[in-house]
Structures are given as structure tokens and as C-alpha cells.
Amino acid sequence: MSHANDNDNININRRRILINTTTAMGAVGVIGVCTPLVRSCAPSEKAKAASSPITQDISTLEAGKMMVVEWQSKPIYIIRRTDDMLKKLAVSNPRLRDANSNESNQPDYAKNAHRSxxxxxxxxxxxxxxxxxxxxxxPEANSSGLGTDWAGGFLCPCHGSRYDLAGRVFDGSPAPLNMEIPKYTLIGNILTIGEDV
Ligand code: FES
Structure with a gap:
């Protein structure tokens, strides 16, 4: 009887040792897997630089003209709209898919009639x-090939989507949304794209 109890105790102790060893090895295994993952998940210097804000002096940008800079591998359009261009925004409203930019992507300070x-x-x-x-x-009103009611805007060369001078898409275009507005800060003529304060 006491012999059987001794055997039981030995078996229980062996099981405990096995469980502890397996748990410890599992923990080592997880650390072994996580460490390289953490390293590979850390953004490279190049990726960090690509997503960093950029600063652009826009003092040379003339009224009615556009300049293009690159940020996050995307073209950023910067347009100095004239008062006349701004007046045309309201004219386009009835023909736009989302005139109030409810569906599109923009910061709160650009969710307005001029999107800026x-x-x-x-x-x-x-x-x-x-x-x-x-x-x-x-930008030209009545631009050739765009109809007599064209008040200026953007035309996509790929499948013909049309946008107004605030990047709002016209009904009937294949594009589903207005173009995106990034976050930015403007102090005098210094524009910082990718950061807002
Ligand atoms: S990519 Fe612009 S209309 Fe298709």
C-alpha cells in the first residue's frame, strides 16, 4: 500500500517537472520569436524620413498657379486660388457627388466649402x-473638350474623373470620393505638410 503511494508521488513529481520544463521552453521559444520580430518591425531610417513632415516656402507661388511637392511618395498639389476661382466653387455644388466632403478624407479644418x-x-x-x-x-473655364460649363478644376487622364478647384469629384466620374487633404500648417508663406498645430 505504502509502495503504491510512493509510486504515485514519483509520477506526480515527474509530471510537475515535465510541465515546468515545457512551460519554461515555451517562454524561451516566445522570446526567441519575438526578438527578431521587434527588430524587423522597427521602422527603418528611410521609412521614418519618408513619413516625416516636409516644409515648403510658397512665397514664389503666383495667384492661379499650382506647385507640386512630394510627400510620402505622393504628389502634393499646392494651388494659390484667386478670388474668382473661389467664386466658381459654389457654382459647381449641384453637380458634385459630395459637396460637403462628408465621405472624403480631410482634417476638420478643411471640411468646409473651400476645403482648406x-x-x-x-x-x-x-x-x-x-x-x-x-x-x-x-484651371481654365470652358477648357477645350471639357464642356462650356467647365469652371476649372482637375481632370484625371486615366478614366476621365473630374474634380472642381477644391478637389471635389463631379457626379458621373468613376472616382468615388473627393481627393484627400493632408494635415498641414501654414505660417506666413511657410507650409508644413504632414503635421498640424
Ligand atoms: S484613376 Fe482617375 S479616373 Fe481612374
Whole structure:
């Protein structure tokens, strides 16, 4: 009887040792797997630089013109809109898919009729929301081939999506959304893209 108890105790102790050893090995295994993962998940210097904010002096940008800079490998369109261009925004409203930018991606300070902090300055990701082409800037009213009611805007060369001078997409275009507005800060003529304060 006491012999059987001794055997039982030995078996229980062996099981405990096995469980402890397995748990310890499992822990070592997890550390072994996690360490390289942590290393590979850390952003490279190149990736960090690509996502960092950029600063651009826009003092040379003339009224009615556009300049393009690159940020996060995307073209950023910067347009100094004239007062006349701003007046045309309201004219386009009835023909736009989302005139109030309820569906599109923009910071709160750009969710307004002109989609910008300063009404005269548009800062926008120049990427068509259909399949990612770069729409061309077509500011001229009645631009040839765009109809007599064209008040200026952007035309995508890939499948013909049309946007107004605030990057809002016209009904009937294949693009589903207005173009994206990135976060930005404007102090005088110094524009910082990718950061807002
Ligand atoms: S990518 Fe612009 S319309 Fe298709």
C-alpha cells in the first residue's frame, strides 16, 4: 500500500517537472520569436524620413498657379486660388457627388466649402480616388473638350474623373470620393505638410 503511494508521488513529481520544463521552453521559444520580430518591425531610417513632415516656402507661388511637392511618395498639389476661382466653387455644388466632403478624407479644418485653412490656398494629395492616377490641373473655364460649363478644376487622364478647384469629384466620374487633404500648417508663406498645430 505504502509502495503504491510512493509510486504515485514519483509520477506526480515527474509530471510537475515535465510541465515546468515545457512551460519554461515555451517562454524561451516566445522570446526567441519575438526578438527578431521587434527588430524587423522597427521602422527603418528611410521609412521614418519618408513619413516625416516636409516644409515648403510658397512665397514664389503666383495667384492661379499650382506647385507640386512630394510627400510620402505622393504628389502634393499646392494651388494659390484667386478670388474668382473661389467664386466658381459654389457654382459647381449641384453637380458634385459630395459637396460637403462628408465621405472624403480631410482634417476638420478643411471640411468646409473651400476645403482648406486659408480659402485662397489649396493643399491636396494629387491622387485620383479611383485608381490612383495623378489628375491634371485644368484651371481654365470652358477648357477645350471639357464642356462650356467647365469652371476649372482637375481632370484625371486615366478614366476621365473630374474634380472642381477644391478637389471635389463631379457626379458621373468613376472616382468615388473627393481627393484627400493632408494635415498641414501654414505660417506666413511657410507650409508644413504632414503635421498640424
Ligand atoms: S484613376 Fe482617375 S479616373 Fe481612374
Amino acid at each position: 485653412r486659408d480659402p485662397n490656398l489649396l493643399v491636396m494629395v494629387g491622387v485620383c480616388t479611383h485608381l490612383g492616377c495623378a489628375p491634371g490641373f485644368r
